[in-house]
Amino acid sequence: MLEAVKTQQTPVIEGAPRSAPADVQLDARLAAAPAPMTGATAPARADALARLKEQGLPGPRHEYWRYTDPAPFNAARPEPVALETVAGDPKLFASVDKLRLVFVDGRFDAAASDDPALAGVEITTLAQADAQPGHWVAEAYGVLEAQGQKPVRRPFAVLNTAVATDGLVIRVTGKADRPVQILYRPSDAGADVIVHHVLRLEEGAELTLLENGLLGARGNVVIEADLAPGAKLHHIAAPRAGVARIATTHLFARVAEGASLKSFELSVDGRHMRSESVIELAGDDAVAHVAAAVLGDGGNLRHDDTVFITHGGLRGESRQVFKKVLKNGATGVFQGKILVRPGAQKTDGYQISQALLLDEDSQFLAKPELEIYADDVKCSHGSTTGALDETALFYLRSRGVPRERAIVLLVLSFLADALEEVEDEDLRAEISGRLEDWLTAKAQG
Amino acid sequence: MLEIKNLHVQLEEEGKQILKGVTLTVPAGEVHAIMGPNGSGKSTTSYVLSGREGYEVTDGSATLDGRDLLEMEPEERAAAGLFLAFQYPVEIPGVGNMTFLRTAVNAQRKARGEEELSSGDFLKLVREKAKALDIDAEMLKRPVNVGFSGGEKKRNEILQMAMLEPRMCILDETDSGLDVDAMRLVAEGVNALRSPERSFLVITHYQRLLDHIVPDVVHIMHDGRIVKSGGPELALEVERNGYGDILAEAADA
Numbered sequence: 001m002l003e004a005v006k007t008q009q010t011p012v013i014e015g016a017p018r019s020a021p022a023d024v025q026l027d028a029r030l031a032a033a034p035a036p037m038t039g040a041t042a043p044a045r046a047d048a049l050a051r052l053k054e055q056g057l058p059g060p061r062h063e064y065w066r067y068t069d070p071a072p073f074n075a076a077r078p079e080p081v082a083l084e085t086v087a088g089d090p091k092l093f094a095s096v097d098k099l100r101l102v103f104v105d106g107r108f109d110a111a112a113s114d115d116p117a118l119a120g121v122e123i124t125t126l127a128q129a130d131a132q133p134g135h136w137v138a139e140a141y142g143v144l145e146a147q148g149q150k151p152v153r154r155p156f157a158v159l160n161t162a163v164a165t166d167g168l169v170i171r172v173t174g175k176a177d178r179p180v181q182i183l184y185r186p187s188d189a190g191a192d193v194i195v196h197h198v199l200r201l202e203e204g205a206e207l208t209l210l211e212n213g214l215l216g217a218r219g220n221v222v223i224e225a226d227l228a229p230g231a232k233l234h235h236i237a238a239p240r241a242g243v244a245r246i247a248t249t250h251l252f253a254r255v256a257e258g259a260s261l262k263s264f265e266l267s268v269d270g271r272h273m274r275s276e277s278v279i280e281l282a283g284d285d286a287v288a289h290v291a292a293a294v295l296g297d298g299g300n301l302r303h304d305d306t307v308f309i310t311h312g313g314l315r316g317e318s319r320q321v322f323k324k325v326l327k328n329g330a331t332g333v334f335q336g337k338i339l340v341r342p343g344a345q346k347t348d349g350y351q352i353s354q355a356l357l358l359d360e361d362s363q364f365l366a367k368p369e370l371e372i373y374a375d376d377v378k379c380s381h382g383s384t385t386g387a388l389d390e391t392a393l394f395y396l397r398s399r400g401v402p403r404e405r406a407i408v409l410l411v412l413s414f415l416a417d418a419l420e421e422v423e424d425e426d427l428r429a430e431i432s433g434r435l436e437d438w439l440t441a442k443a444q445g
Numbered sequence: 446m447l448e449i450k451n452l453h454v455q456l457e458e459e460g461k462q463i464l465k466g467v468t469l470t471v472p473a474g475e476v477h478a479i480m481g482p483n484g485s486g487k488s489t490t491s492y493v494l495s496g497r498e499g500y501e502v503t504d505g506s507a508t509l510d511g512r513d514l515l516e517m518e519p520e521e522r523a524a525a526g527l528f529l530a531f532q533y534p535v536e537i538p539g540v541g542n543m544t545f546l547r548t549a550v551n552a553q554r555k556a557r558g559e560e561e562l563s564s565g566d567f568l569k570l571v572r573e574k575a576k577a578l579d580i581d582a583e584m585l586k587r588p589v590n591v592g593f594s595g596g597e598k599k600r601n602e603i604l605q606m607a608m609l610e611p612r613m614c615i616l617d618e619t620d621s622g623l624d625v626d627a628m629r630l631v632a633e634g635v636n637a638l639r640s641p642e643r644s645f646l647v648i649t650h651y652q653r654l655l656d657h658i659v660p661d662v663v664h665i666m667h668d669g670r671i672v673k674s675g676g677p678e679l680a681l682e683v684e685r686n687g688y689g690d691i692l693a694e695a696a697d698a
Contacts, residue, residue: 392537394496395537396545396549398519398522398528399523399552399605399609400550400556401520402520403518403520405552409544409548410540412539413537413540414539417538417539
């Protein structure tokens with residue numbers, strides 16, 4: 001199934017030519033966004049605005065937007081959604097001991113949140129940090145995002161940097177003894193949520209970050225995470241349970257020597273989703289694992305994971321494990337790239353993307369890319385698209401397991417490799433259990 | 446208990462006729478063996494009885510305790526008391542053996558209108574039955590059949606059989622790929638389940654397994670039909686002389 005491939009190719013030239021309608025669209029998009037803040041992050045915002053005006057919004061001919069129509073993200077305003085039909089999953093992480101921080105329509109809600117006091121972790125909001133002259137966020141805000149624009153442009157992240165007005169600013173100096181949870185809640189049916197989180201993990205620091213809940217009618221989340229040597233960040237994102245979800249999310253991370261980033265995404269029935277991870281293994285012996293378990297049901301549904309991992313140091317290890325279960329005409333997209341810079345010897349890069357199509361109407365589009373400029377590396381990639389294993393289905397049924405239940409078990413079996421990427425056993429069990437509940441409810445519904 | 450009458454079956458896609466009138470009765474408490482050369486229709490018989498897709502029954506009937514098996518879904522047949530031990534047990538990564546067993550046991554109990562087993566009762570039962578088959582706790586924790594040796598997979602099949610307590614057990618070439626010791630263990634597991642209430646249909650190429658699981662009746666299958674039936678001595682005859690003589694004799698008859 002897997003083949004080891006080593007290729008060299010010229011970088012793709014990015015960006016469709018700008019056209020007048022796109023300009024008009026950008027103006028409308030910016031006009032609809034809230035007025036940006038004017039404090040510590042103002043220079044970074046001005047820079048982002050200039051970059052955005054320079055590159056414009058993407059069109060369908062843009063190399064990295066061929067498989068996912070950017071129109072719903074380009075639109076000035078999202079279509080309002082009926083909040084009662086997008087009831088999220090409040091139970092996810094309910095049993096986990098954590099520090100809960102709540103955002104309502106993209107605004108931090110202190111009253112609904114726990115006291116943001118956690119040993120070894122300094123937590124403030126973007127709005128507060130912005131108002132504080134000399135806050136370190138001024139040096140960090142938009143930096144990794146801007147670096148992540150080369151060689152592939154990520155216009156909705158630029159937009160986010162330019163206009164975001166809230167988010168969390170977290171500095172981790174020790175080993176956090178419980179996870180920090182960001183819980184999104186919608187209150188306005190038309191909420192167009194733009195949130196920007198900035199994380200800095202100092203040397204040897206450790207944090208688990210959970211994200212879940214419902215963003216709003218449309219969501220745009222950027223996380224910038226800077227990991228100092230030996231730091232560990234475990235990120236689990238599930239902000240997208242429920243129908244009618246339109247969102248772009250970006251994780252920009254820089255991983256220094258001996259540091260480790262593990263990011264897992266759980267997505268259930270988002271409608272038009274684009275999730276990007278842009279990770280640079282900057283130091284030697286750095287580790288990055290990104291994985292996703294995606295369930296897509298319905299003809300309007302499109303879920304796109306776009307990953308770019310750059311190996312810049314020696315003996316870097318990266319893993320991409322993406323699993324999508326698609327039915328009733330849903331489309332899954334995976335664009336995953338491993339770039340090995342000159343000198344990044346002994347790189348170990350692995351990538352697998354797999355789709356389980358539960359009917360003949362659904363499809364999976366995968367574009368694996370390897371670009372390698374070092375000669376002593378191990379990189380492998382694989383992609384498969386398949387139907388349910390009829391023999392396994394018969395095996396389960398022959399033991400008395402009803403068909404619907406057998407399918408649930410086989411879907412969980414298919415997703416197991418991705419779930420394995422969640423290191424913490426309790427969290428893995430929690431996610432697996434909720435997935436099973438969702439699948440069972442759907443099978444009965 | 447199991448009654449197969451004039452069963453005709455063809456492959457759905459190719460339309461190829463595989464079973465051409467199988468008639469066979471297994472009374473309660475008896476062990477019957479089906480032997481026959483490759484391609485004679487032995488495994489097809491087991492698949493058709495247990496409800497695997499891809500086969501079309503064109504004529505005949507199959508009933509278990511008077512209930513029409515062919516009308517039922519595979520899971521309904523299982524709940525009715527039919528069990529097929531697979532020739533090639535399927536690996537299911539990511540699903541724990543225990544979860545699988547418990548799901549199966551409770552699904553069958555539920556289908557029969559019985560109360561589901563509690564975690565504690567289930568655990569106690571599975572540990573007791575696993576011990577007899579030399580299946581350790583580690584094997585129970587691992588994903589279904591993943592990383593199991595050939596012998597472990599077959600023992601796992603017998604464990605499922607012991608847990609599900611079926612009325613009618615079909616063993617499809619359970620001896621294939623087993624060394625002598627593994628075969629003895631499997632046979633002991635099967636023999637422990639023999640009772641006046643339970644019947645077995647043992648499908649095998651070789652007489653070897655029948656040394657350990659001694660059948661009441663041996664049937665020889667060829668070209669989609671039972672061509673000869675007899676006592677255990679028939680299996681010995683096959684062992685000595687191969688199928689040639691028996692098939693020639695059947696062709697003359």
